[in-house]
Amino acid sequence: MKDLNIAFMGTPEFAVASLDALIRADFKIAVVITAPDRPAGRGRKLRASAVKSYAVEKGLPVLQPTNLKDPDFVEQLASFGVNLQVVVAFRMLPRQVWEFPEHGTFNLHASLLPDYRGAAPINWAVINGERTTGATTFFIDEQIDTGHVILQESLEIGPRENAGQLHDRLMALGAGLVVETVRQIQAGTVTTHPQPEPEPDKIAPKLFRDDCRIDWKAPAAQIDNLIRGLSPYPTAWTQLETGSGTTTCKIYAARPADTPSNGSPGDLHGMDRKLFVDTSDSQLEILELQPEGKRRMPVSDWLNGTELKKNDRFR
Structure with missing residues (x-):
């Protein structure tokens, strides 16, 4: 020894x-x-x-x-x-x-x-x-x-x-x-072996802000993976566009919904204290977010203090 x-x-x-x-x-x-x-x-x-x-x-x-x-x-x-x-x-x-x-x-x-x-x-x-x-x-x-x-x-x-x-x-x-x-x-029993050649798409570079922005034109499953892969840090983000302006919003948790999208990617739909977003294929339900200048919260808390308008959207 x-x-x-x-x-x-x-x-x-x-x-x-x-x-x-x-x-x-x-x-x-x-x-x-x-x-x-x-x-x-x-x-x-x-x-x-x-x-x-x-x-x-x-x-x-x-x-x-x-x-x-x-x-x-x-x-x-x-x-x-x-x-x-x-x-x-x-x-x-x-x-x-x-x-x-x-x-x-x-x-x-x-x-x-x-x-x-x-x-x-x-x-x-x-x-x-x-x-x-x-x-x-x-x-x-x-x-x-x-x-x-x-x-x-x-x-x-x-x-x-x-x-x-x-x-x-x-x-x-x-x-x-x-x-x-x-x-x-x-x-004195350690043994080693050389690494094989890596697959070119399986790399893990440092994450930058642009890597964390959500593209709502992607499929719901892909967006869900991005949100989970960045939660809780450095966190996926999007821009919330309303009649009063554009602000940044972090998304901490979501899940694919069973309903197909019925609008353009990024369109928001509030229903029964739930929030759904259109993607390229199906809707994504947002579960937890952090609007700019506010705390991280369940989406139901945010909807309690927010009145969604027809043209409000993520982009």
């Missing part, structure tokens, strides 16, 4: 589950590396990452480098006797960082690689209507998400599951995969 001194690298809540699982499995975390504190909220006060908050609570040493290529940072890492690095939801590492530990550097990715390489694998899997996804551990190499695979585990995506719900299930699945990967490295 190898003596491991682990450097754990991660920033968001997704990474905390893996760090916690390693500690509960009695692995030695020599140091935690996370993003620098950043301004957040209306007061723009500095806020620590979820990983830093957890590490401080557990009394673990924390490094927050701004430049991962800084020789002083690599020297600091070495001073902790690090011989294995575990990366979960962190930045791309330069070669001088990922290659120096004796037992390597591995990453957890929330997809079945090579599918959905990139920054937003959970969102894109739902947006694209996938029924299966999973998590992968792999040794890092020069390119993003291309290294040799260590372990993979799959799970089914629920028919009405959104990205937030899938995130939480993959967070737990991934934490178990990280622990098993470290166990195999410690025991």
Whole structure:
């Protein structure tokens, strides 16, 4: 059995589950590396990452480098006797960082690689209507998400599951995969295999605002996938056009209706405290939204204070 001194690298809540699982499995975390504190909220006060908050609570040493290529940072890492690095939801590492530990550097990715390489694998899997996804551990190499695979585990995506719900299930699945990967490295039994060539349409680039805008000319099922794939963050959006002007509206939840569209894509129909939108084929029922300047709410609450007019529409 190898003596491991682990450097754990991660920033968001997704990474905390893996760090916690390693500690509960009695692995030695020599140091935690996370993003620098950043301004957040209306007061723009500095806020620590979820990983830093957890590490401080557990009394673990924390490094927050701004430049991962800084020789002083690599020297600091070495001073902790690090011989294995575990990366979960962190930045791309330069070669001088990922290659120096004796037992390597591995990453957890929330997809079945090579599918959905990139920054937003959970969102894109739902947006694209996938029924299966999973998590992968792999040794890092020069390119993003291309290294040799260590372990993979799959799970089914629920028919009405959104990205937030899938995130939480993959967070737990991934934490178990990280622990098993470290166990195999410690025991010297780890095996790997190269990734096959990815399918060109199964990629997961960073999401930008334009990616999140709803196109009501698309089929209802496709729009439903987009809304679920972006909920609760970064959230699908549309513009609400009324006689008093145009405002932005976020859509958090919807579902395809059984009724065919009877107007133009984007036309709104209110009925029995329910809201339906015409698409290219059938209507989509809106369940939860956030009008500009207001709170997130069930559509029934919004309709209580809104009088829909004939030409009101999403566009």
